[in-house]
Amino acid sequence: MTEINTDKLAEAFVSALAIDAAEVNDELAYSQHPKWDSTAHMVLVAEIEAAFGIMLDTDDIIDMSSFAKAKEIVAKY
Amino acid sequence: MQIDDYNNAAVFSQFPVYGLNSVQKQAFLQQRLNWLTHHHAAHCPEYARLLTCIGEANSPMCNIEHIEQVPPVAARLFKDYGLKSIKDDEVFRLMRSSGTSGRQSQIYLDADSAKLQSQILVKTLQHWLGKQRRPMLIIDAKETMQNKNGMSARAAGLQGMSFFGRNHCYALDENMQLRIDEVKSFIERYHNQQIFIFGFTFIVWQQFIQALQSLGLKFNLQQAILIHGGGWKKMQQQAVDDKTFKQQINAQLGDVSVHDYYGMVEQTGTIYMQCEHGHLHCPVWSDVVVRDINSLAQLKNGQQGLLQVNSALPTSYPGHSILTEDLAVIHGEDDCPCGRLGKYFTLHGRVPNSQVRGCSDTFS
Numbered sequence: 001m002t003e004i005n006t007d008k009l010a011e012a013f014v015s016a017l018a019i020d021a022a023e024v025n026d027e028l029a030y031s032q033h034p035k036w037d038s039t040a041h042m043v044l045v046a047e048i049e050a051a052f053g054i055m056l057d058t059d060d061i062i063d064m065s066s067f068a069k070a071k072e073i074v075a076k077y
Numbered sequence: 078m079q080i081d082d083y084n085n086a087a088v089f090s091q092f093p094v095y096g097l098n099s100v101q102k103q104a105f106l107q108q109r110l111n112w113l114t115h116h117h118a119a120h121c122p123e124y125a126r127l128l129t130c131i132g133e134a135n136s137p138m139c140n141i142e143h144i145e146q147v148p149p150v151a152a153r154l155f156k157d158y159g160l161k162s163i164k165d166d167e168v169f170r171l172m173r174s175s176g177t178s179g180r181q182s183q184i185y186l187d188a189d190s191a192k193l194q195s196q197i198l199v200k201t202l203q204h205w206l207g208k209q210r211r212p213m214l215i216i217d218a219k220e221t222m223q224n225k226n227g228m229s230a231r232a233a234g235l236q237g238m239s240f241f242g243r244n245h246c247y248a249l250d251e252n253m254q255l256r257i258d259e260v261k262s263f264i265e266r267y268h269n270q271q272i273f274i275f276g277f278t279f280i281v282w283q284q285f286i287q288a289l290q291s292l293g294l295k296f297n298l299q300q301a302i303l304i305h306g307g308g309w310k311k312m313q314q315q316a317v318d319d320k321t322f323k324q325q326i327n328a329q330l331g332d333v334s335v336h337d338y339y340g341m342v343e344q345t346g347t348i349y350m351q352c353e354h355g356h357l358h359c360p361v362w363s364d365v366v367v368r369d370i371n372s373l374a375q376l377k378n379g380q381q382g383l384l385q386v387n388s389a390l391p392t393s394y395p396g397h398s399i400l401t402e403d404l405a406v407i408h409g410e411d412d413c414p415c416g417r418l419g420k421y422f423t424l425h426g427r428v429p430n431s432q433v434r435g436c437s438d439t440f441s
Binding site for chain 2 (some may be wrong): 031038039042046049055056057058059061062065
């Protein structure tokens, strides 16, 4: 897997979900954290796309259910 | 593909959307719907009582031999009772129907069923839209999404569909009036890409197409796609049929393929998309039956009656087989000229005296 800039990804999470940097870890998961709901999810997608200059497809959006998963997905691009 | 993976969502969610013939589909759905009937009888006391009342509970626990025999629950029972097959602390999301009068349906989802619904919706729409997300013009107001007190069906529809877009532009303001400048600059920016337009039928018609007409504004879109749904009652009151709707859209917007869809909050995730030949199509995870309004006997293809919708998805509430208040005609199975397999049908209004509750129809 390509190395990705985890800090940059974490920043995208902090800003899109409006959460504390300390809350961003591999256990952070969609629907587990009160602020990561479906509306915030689309904001997060836009944030990640802008930060990494990529365009996620619809499968990625559905699969991206945790911070750990997001790292895998971003690494594909 | 193993048809007997009926209980493994990871497997059956990968079935080809319109790719199983009636024999293969029957084999999958029969087992799945039987399993769901048992599951809900065991976890939802009201549903178990319902089965007992109709004499099904003890007749080898509702082991149907044909998918058309699954006992359907009347849609209005979801208004009267909080039917669910999960514990209170497992409720992840509560969905409400869009009806404005009387009680609303309440549909309880746990995290797994919400996830499965999203996956199936995505799988179905990928068939029509591809996997690449498109610049998306939403014919609604951003404010529609922002009601946090339980998600309305309209908001859930917008939310689900927004996954397929990027660079979203809301075409209407909080008063549901056209945001002319925003729409113009969106279309200028993306006019040579395949724009995805989504909205509820009557809102698209009255607040968008008619507004553009009165302003004398026309666009020349290329290979755009419009998906719309939510009911035709208000359109019929204005004597606008499917053909007129499509003609006017093409006259105003250019090259846009227009697809109606049918779906309901009681079976979110399952949608029936309209093909190029004007038929609504069952995806592989669902099936329809048409019944006589009075006797509820199953009708033949070509006859109009009450529509029953069966879905493989609902596990958190007993909504795998629902008798709607919509009138429909099934035209055939596996032989639509568009080539997609499964049953295909058209809708013909609602049963007299039923409540107006379509997403499109509750807007005035």
